[in-house]
Amino acid sequence: MLLHVVNRSPANSRVFEQALSGMGPDDVLLLIEDGVQGALPQLVRYFAPIEGRLFALKEDLEARGLLGRCAESVQVVDVDGFVTLTEEAERTVSWY
Amino acid sequence: MLLHVVNRSPANSRVFEQALSGMGPDDVLLLIEDGVQGALPQLVRYFAPIEGRLFALKEDLEARGLLGRCAESVQVVDVDGFVTLTEEAERTVSWY
Amino acid sequence: MHEHDDTLRDLLVILRHAPHGSSWLKEGLDAALVAAAFGQSVSLLFMGEGVTALMPGQGPGPLGQKGTAATLEMLEMYDIETLLVDAQALSALGFSSDELMLDVTPVSAEAIPEALSAHRLVLTF
Amino acid sequence: MHEHDDTLRDLLVILRHAPHGSSWLKEGLDAALVAAAFGQSVSLLFMGEGVTALMPGQGPGPLGQKGTAATLEMLEMYDIETLLVDAQALSALGFSSDELMLDVTPVSAEAIPEALSAHRLVLTF
Amino acid sequence: MRYAILLMGAPYSHQASHSALRFARALVARGHRLEAVFFYHDGVHNASRLAAPPQDEPHLVDAWTALSREHEVSLQVCIAAALRRGLLDEREAARHGKEGSSVAAPFELTGLGQLIDLGTRCDRLVTFGP
């Protein structure tokens, strides 16, 4: 299992498409920084192919006033959870 | 008439959408730097709403080996032509 | 010579970036505040992800930095009152203009070119 | 401890940027060359606009700078022979793999995750 | 016409600096007057006197300096953007208790007001972003 990290919003950037095309069936994706916008109900549809394997960073949601606005299918983790994901994944691939 | 300048490729970035939404009926758009990819026949369709008002910078096409590959609807100008466009336009708006 | 058409406002600052992720938003706002302090008539246009700058309830950044929400609250003091928001970008994110932290004017796609034409200078951030 | 699975190659460098527009492509290639010089098995994967790095007939940049085409021609000398190209990105730009400046292996969307799994380290540029 | 350029891309990372220099040369060659280049955001790094690019790459600081000298172009660096990025002249270095400085003439640290002033005074302002 690999962890993919995306830090750009699907509203402005197509980097999320590259991340998705790099993901195997067990891989998970964590949204950080401006990428957390992807956790909004209107944008989460871009991540439909990996439903259940999408995470978003709590601190970055909070800083942007988006914490209470995430789609239900998104798993919110804090930075300790981010570290745990990197432990569990064989390696981490960042898309920026 | 305003001149809009875009330096990112529609293959990676959504900046061209912002530029298009800022364009009035007489405005023109110049593609420079990585933006010149938008002049390729496969990508020029993104600029269909402004057909006849799309320019691409010759030197940047040349550096990338793309000079002979532009769609016919694109007007290729060199850097002197870029200056001329800025003279003719009331102002220049850059989208990056 | 520069045309001094009196129907034109002085400066439109286009803000296209989210808070915290980069310094673009802050640096664009700084340019707007300075122009206003110099007595210019300044408008802001929030486009793309820039509309998230207006979310209520923003907090500090990862190392405690302030963000831009406090700066936005000072706009009125600087007489920057024309706050335009790309209506399409807003609905793409699932927001409505009445839940934002400031009173803004949603503009349709057709009205954006008019906004650009109505200012002597346009800066994009 | 790090797993030393012998079926894995050492390094995959993903190149996602065009030549001349930024230093990303050059800096990614530099990382690949250094790893190869250290005796590692290195593969390259061109994705997105990165596929334009392989266009034949590239010239110097605006101020005469070399670009990256000459570096690509040295890959073979460094035993970097696994050159993967995202087939979808290629066709999105209207190119076919046989008109590129190097012999490359087009990979389908399904095969990209396999490429990532087959290397001990993945660096994205 | 009177032009100004606003440059916001870092040298050696984005083409913005190259594009701006090429455009600057072309516009003075066509008989226009380039009043100033204003460096903002990561563009402030164009003013670093410490940049040491490889010999076979263009030396951007030297190119700006030559442009400034040949055509009396003012090179204005936003002081707020510069300080946080480690671009200091001798006065700011002293004020912040730093030894040494990284910005030298003809580049000058100045306020954002100068950008607004250029936008008002000049007929054309062209922005090069990263």
Add this chain to the structure above:
Amino acid sequence: MRYAILLMGAPYSHQASHSALRFARALVARGHRLEAVFFYHDGVHNASRLAAPPQDEPHLVDAWTALSREHEVSLQVCIAAALRRGLLDEREAARHGKEGSSVAAPFELTGLGQLIDLGTRCDRLVTFGP
């Protein structure tokens, strides 16, 4: 586990540096060992001893220095990326005929080989881009 971080975003321009510092603090708090942070591309600007951010903003160079001291984290800066961007230590400044320097200990200029070595030696390498 043994971790390394690759940082490629400029401080004060992108969140990358903040994210990397936050992640670094969290992983050492969980008992992991952070061997090194490698600065590449615009990330090299994190090493500038001349950065003078406003008092009410985080001082990233100080934050990296504190992390390095408290947890014996090596701070490695790609020399090729650094030189062209005006990041020099005293030795490189002398070699390039520049007065003054912009990189000071605990940051050290080093080759890309160190990044490859970290990727091999460490269990995890996490990249923060702009």
